[in-house]
Amino acid sequence: MNNEAKNNLKKGGKAAIYSSLINLLLALVKGVIGFLSGSIALIADSIHSFSDIVASLAVYVGLKLSMRRPDEKFPYGYYKIESFTSLIVSVIIVITGIEIALDSYNAFLNPSTIEIPLVALFVAALSALVSFLLARYKQEIGRTIGSQALINDGKHSFIDIFSSIIVFVGILSSYMGYLRIQGISGILVALLIVYMGLKLAKDDILVLLDANMDPEKIEEIKTIAESVDGVEGVHAIKVRRSGPFVFAELHLQTKKGLSVENASEITGNIKKAVKGRIKNLDSLMVQIEPFKKERLRVAVLVENKNGLQSDISEHFARAPYILIADVANGRIISTVVKDNPGTTLEKKKGIETAEFLEKEKVDVLVSTGVGEGPKYALSDKSIDVMVPRGKNLEEMIMDVYK
Incomplete structure (x- = not known):
C-alpha cells in the first residue's frame, strides 16, 4: 500500500469519526x-440516528483494519474488511x-397529541439540514478515496434527510x-430505509463474492493495454473490488x-499505463501467452530475384x-523480392537491414546468417529469427x- 492509499484511508477514518x-x-x-413531546416519529428518527452511529463506527473500524499490511495469513491484504463493514x-x-x-x-393505531410541537418541528428541520451536510461530506470523501463503505454511509445519511x-x-x-398522519409518515420513512438497505446489501455481497x-x-x-507497443491482443480481463481498491x-x-x-518491458509499460488511468488500482496481474497470427x-535473404526459386543467401x-x-x-498468398538497403552502406549494414524489415512489417526472418548483434536488434523490433527447415523456399516459409 503506497502513501497516497494510506492517506486516503486516514481521511475516511476521520470522516467516520466526525460523523459518529x-x-x-x-x-x-x-x-x-421526542420523549418530551410524545412524538413517536421523532423518537423513531432518534433510534435511526443511533443506528447511524453504529454504521459510522463500523466504517471507521473497517477502514482502520484495511490499513494493515498483507501478511502470511492474508497475502492479499485486509481490504475486504471494509466491504464487510459496509x-x-x-x-x-x-x-x-x-x-x-x-x-x-x-402510532397509527394509537395516535396521540404532541407536546411542545414547535420545538419538535425545529429539531426535525435541524436534523434534515445536518443530515444533508453530513451526506454530502461523507459521499465526497468516499468518492475521493474510493471507499464504498463511506459512500454507503453517505447514502444512509441521505435517507436521514427524507426521514427527517x-x-x-x-x-x-x-x-x-x-x-394519524404521524404514524403514516413513520411507515413511509421505514419503507424508504428498508429499500435502500437491501439495495446496498446486494452491492456489498456482490463485491465480497468478487x-x-x-x-x-x-x-x-x-x-x-492494446495501445502499448508490442501487444498483439488482450483478453480474459477480470476486475474485482476489495474494499476501496481495485484488483485486475x-x-x-x-x-x-x-x-x-x-516481454518484461511490455508488461511494465502496460502496468504503468493502466495504473496511471485507473483510480485506486492496487494490483494488475499480467499473464503472457504467444499469439499466432x-x-x-x-x-528470407536471397541471392537473386527468381521468386520462390531464388537461391538462399547465408x-x-x-x-x-x-x-x-x-x-x-495455410498457403502463400503473395511474394515480392526487394533490394536489401544494407548492402549500399559501408557501416551499420545490419542495422539498416533490420530497420528495413521493421518498416516492411515483417514478423519472421528465416536465415542462418544472423549474428548476435543483428539478432538482438531484430528481437528488439519484435521480429523472430528462425533457422530454415525444408528442401526449398516454399517449404521453409x-x-x-505451422
Missing part, C-alpha cells in the same frame, strides 16, 4: 425532544427500517389535528518467441535481396506458419 460524533449529538437531541452498515439500515415501521404502525422531512410533515400534521461490478472498467483496461488481471498476447527482456509476413547484411512472403490460411 455529530450523529450522537443529533440522536440525543431528537430522543430527548455490509454490516447495510444490515443495520434494514433492521432500523423494520423497527421504525413497527413503532410507526403502533417526513417526520417534520408528520409533526406538523399532528399539530394541525391530523393525528463479482464484476464495472464492465466499463474492463473495456477501459483493454483499450489502454489480464492475458496478454505477444509475438511468438519474444525475449524475456522484451492468422496472417504472417515472412522474410549472409544477413550482405545478402543482395530480401524475399517477402505473406502467408494466410510454410514451416514458419
